[in-house]
Amino acid sequence: MPQCFLLDTLSTPLGDLLIIADEQQRLRAVEWKEYEEGLYHLLARRYKNDPFELTEAVNPGGLTQALARYFAGDLQAIDTLAVASLGTAFQQRVWQELRKIPCGTTITYGELAARLGSPTASRAVGMANGSNPVSIVVPCHCVIGANGALTGYAGGVQRKAWLLAHEGAIARQGALSLCNL
Numbered sequence: 530m531p532q533c534f535l536l537d538t539l540s541t542p543l544g545d546l547l548i549i550a551d552e553q554q555r556l557r558a559v560e561w562k563e564y565e566e567g568l569y570h571l572l573a574r575r576y577k578n579d580p581f582e583l584t585e586a587v588n589p590g591g592l593t594q595a596l597a598r599y600f601a602g603d604l605q606a607i608d609t610l611a612v613a614s615l616g617t618a619f620q621q622r623v624w625q626e627l628r629k630i631p632c633g634t635t636i637t638y639g640e641l642a643a644r645l646g647s648p649t650a651s652r653a654v655g656m657a658n659g660s661n662p663v664s665i666v667v668p669c670h671c672v673i674g675a676n677g678a679l680t681g682y683a684g685g686v687q688r689k690a691w692l693l694a695h696e697g698a699i700a701r702q703g704a705l706s707l708c709n710l
Contacts, residue, residue: 531580531582532551532579532581532582533551533584534549534557534572535549535551535552535583535584536549536583536585536586537586537587537588537589537593538562539596539600541600542600543561543684543688543692544562544563545562546559546560546561546562546665547559547560547562547568548589548592548593548596549568549583550586550589550592551613553611553613554590554591554592554611555590555613556610556611556613556663556666557572557614557662557663558572558614558662559596559664559666560662560664561664561684564684572662575614575615575616576615579615592610599665604696608632612624612663612666612667614661614667616660616662619657620657620660620661622645623641623654623658623661624657624661624663627661627667627669627672628668630671632668632696632697633696634671635673635698635699636672636673637651637672637673637674638658638672638673638674638675638681639675641658641672642654654672655672658672658681659681659683665692670682670689670693671693671696671698679693679699
């Protein structure tokens with residue numbers, strides 16, 4: 530029998546956000562609505578040996594409300610949300626390390642690789658970062674290029690800039706100019 534995943538949608542200042550949780554109230558995916566088709570393909574691949582059915586739900590496990598509080602300014606509202614994403618052992622290590630990045634700070638791909646004990650694995654870290662299915666909560670947007678460039682966010686550099694400004698990691702003025710590109 531397939532497992533049941535619960536789907537909700539949250540309107541944010543950056544567009545609609547899809548929230549997928551399991552029945553144990555753990556996030557399985559958080560993705561922007563315009564990438565919905567790609568998200569479903571990713572989930573189908575990752576869960577091919579453990580199928581699931583997707584059911585619409587309102588605020589599953591309070592997760593949607595926690596993300597709404599984050600967007601309203603309560604930045605710590607998502608700190609302790611449970612996440613259960615499938616990925617390789619290396620991806621899991623990268624995602625766990627991402628959760629340790631304090632809100633309002635950034636880290637480079639090289640620094641993240643070094644924290645994992647693999648200082649030459651910046652590219653592999655970038656690939657794992659880009660495969661993160663639980664954006665925002667697993668803060669892949671906090672990873673920047675070695676030169677400080679806002680690179681590598683699947684949701685777009687404008688969203689990355691907005692999120693970093695929202696968290697106080699970069700100046701809001703710079704983020705606004707990026708959002709107007």
